[in-house]
Amino acid sequence: MILSTSLNSTSYSFIDKLKAVDYFLIIIVAIIGSMSVFSIYSTESGNFSFYTKNHLTRFLVFFFMFLVVSFVRVSFWYKQAYIFYILGILLLLLVIFFGISASGSKRWINFFIMNLQPSELMKIAIIVCFARYYHRIQSSDIQSYKYLLQPIILLLIPCYLVITQPDLGTAILIAGSGLAIIWLAGLNLKYFIYSGLILLVSLPFVISILKPYQKSRILTFFNPDRDPLGAGYQIIQSKIAIGSGGLLGKGFLQGTQSYLEFLPEKHTDFIFTLFSEEFGFVGSMVLILLYALLIYRIIRIGFSSRSFFAKLYCFGFASALFLYIFVNIAMVVGLLPIVGAPLPIMSYGGSSMLSIMLGLGIVMSCKIYSRDPIGN
């Protein structure tokens, strides 16, 4: 068994690897990537300037990185999973001391070429870490308190660090993807129900520790007209932009809401709004379909992987990706409060792009090295 594993693990020819690549997935990523470049171009009213240039460069660089990472053996990620996690935590701690503040929160570290947002990196680190963690645990042990408590602590540390930045959105996404993996690993349903109840009971306490702007965002979510020029402004303007797009949209570069600057944060969190205003319901459906295909391909790769680590990672990443997309779109259409969550690949932002491309790279590596039965 061990022998065959080691044999298998070394017997990949370059041709084999190229054959194993999921080209369909790469094409989808490329399509979404180009759509994102055009959208950012539109936020600048059709000028090829700062944001568009930056975004295009980042996309190309990180797309290349995605391809490079694809050829890194998946066992590398398995081995380095905890290191990756610890690195993430260290970076988050670094933010506290050396972070850069912008609009009231401290989220970034200056790395000369780019401002890195460690919380974005943590999104992937938590998935890799948990995939490794559950890879080793017997299914019968999963329900035990010991193995329940460890991942919860592992999850709470980064969540706490991110919330205090403060960045509620990213914290929720990290927590969400962590929980998704715990769920996939097979933790009993009753624990989810219990913790859900505990959350409900502790909600008043949670609300009391929220920052005033966070509270106002949540209140505004339930009634955007409460403060139409303040906290409700974003939701109202976003809904107007999307609604006025209609079936086919106002056309490329014709989105008046964003062109006339009614739309705040249009190149980051509200990029979907701009896209939807210009390309309408049909365009939005196409984009959502592309995301759905992307997730489907990732799940497919998970199924074809032999190792539990790869499976868990792929399924977990697919779920996390879905969560990011869902939270972002639901937020801009007014189904969820505005918490600050970027739309994968589409939104402007280096760290988010980096983490998604890294995540996709690991997925592809799972595909290429699918026969690797990892660590025992």
Added chain:
Amino acid sequence: MIKKIGNLNKNKIISRRLFILVAAKIGLLGIVTSRLYNLQISQKEKYEVLSDKNRIREWKTPPQRGIITDYFNNVIADNQRVYQVHLSLEEVSNFNNSIFKLKNIISLKEDEIKKIYEKKEKSKPWDTLIISENLSWKEFSKLNLYLHELDGAKPVLSTSRYYPYSNDLVHVVGYVGDATTQDIQNKKKIEENFVPGLKVGKIGIENSKDTDLIGNHGIKRYEVNASGKKISEISYNKETQGENLRTTIDLEIQQLAQELLKNQAGSICVMDIYTGEVITMASSPTYDPNKFTHGISTEDWNEIKNNKLRPLLNKSLAGLYSPGSTIKPLVALAALEYGIIDTKFKVNCKGHDHPYELYGERYHCWKKNGHGWMSMRNAIKQSCDIYFYEVARLLGVDKLSLIAKRYGLGSKVLEDFFSEEKKGIVPSTKWKKQVLEQSWYLGETVITGIGQGYIQTTPLQLCLMTAQLANGGYKIKPNLIYDKEIDLDIIKSKIESEKNKSVSQNILKDHEFKYYERLYRNPKNLKFVLDAMYGSTNEQFGTSFRSRHKEDKYKFAGKTGTSQVKRITDQDRELDLNLEEIEYKSRDHALFIAFAPYDKPRYSLSVLIEHGGSGSKAAAPLANKLIKKILDRHELREKIRKDLKNIA
């Protein structure tokens, strides 16, 4: 092996769990999709409207007022180019600073600055404030020089109302001023076309014809960004000018009338006796309507308001005066129509020593030594009071009142055209019971016979009365705005057919008359009265003999009137003071009514001089000059009339 089984078990669990997760994802995706469908398909229209509201902002451009001309197309209310400075609030970085700079450049007064701050309080952040409406060329060019230092300030070429004949027509045309909340509420047309700084008519034609004159505002639609900055013009519905109006006024006669009234308080009215066109409606003193256009200064306003001769009162139609002897032709006509007396009826006027007596009250004639035996024609000609005391007594006040109302007294001449027009009073027994709740005394009838007592008329009413006597006794429709429906030839043919109609039984009863219907029973009665008026002007001993025209073509007939403003006591009679020796306020009003030319009457006029003394001395001489001018301009007026008819 155990491990393998464990792993198999784990794989099974993960697949099942994934399945549940995917199902949940599909569900959530369904929610997002349906939400997008709801926003973009079902509620598309709502959000499209909201989006347009966001991005499109409208600016209204002021409408242009219609031009007003006289009958001969001389412009009497014009639009003039003015230089203004506006301040666009969204472009101003520091409002106080901008105002301070502007103050130094265009010399704003303290109260003007206060007004600007008040206006600013009420405006929206993207509004434009009008800082000054009417800059001199010097100020305007200075402003342009310093423009680079004044963010948001805009030199604007605009138009505003201008009255080229300033004082001469203010009582006809009126003036404009800023629209008040009340103006906006009262007139729908103003509400619909309101823009900040809109001028609306305050009095006169400007006010009564506002709806026609005002025009429609334009709309400029701009695309704006979130901070309200204009990005591009989307559309411009151009403003339209209001209707141009041609009045019936003859500017030259109006100007002459104002000239004749200069330095006196009074009124002159001239009317076409067939068409009812008001050719002149002068009231003195006047004031400059141009001062009101941009808001009158307190100083100017006080000067107008405190003038003892009351320039603000439009004396032609809002001044009430006892008609005095000008009513005598009407009293005579009434007595003849009712057959109370005939023209041969005589009364002896014996002078102040033997006054007319009734129940112990004594009533004097104006002539100290008396007129002697007076027939009706002589009594009108020489204006004998004693004769008319007796005629009035025999006639009774109710019959007199009925005929007086029929010929135009006691009701508004121009209906509701001027809000300030007064109805006056034509007393009757019924009127006194209703209004004063007292019974009528015969003595009151007697003085009504010489146009004193309760009776109150406006100069325009007297002019209309004269017109309706002079045209042979037909009701006419007075008007101030040229109306193509009022056609001289049609009127004349209507009158011709009325003349030959048999008289209805009701002719002497109180009833409503239609326009151009005959008002008399026997044409001989009217002819007699008009002939007596001829005598009054053209025969020796006539009260206006000195004001006559000797030339045939200018010959006119008239009747003087002197209206007492207070009761004449025996002491006054004893003193018999000259006019200059009496206090201004106590002097009599001088009146004169006339029609011309005598042989083929066409125009009627009334002259009133407040506290002018006697009608024959103060009022009749003005008629002499006026009538010459009116008749000289007759040909020209008829030519215009024909031209206008041909155009129509």
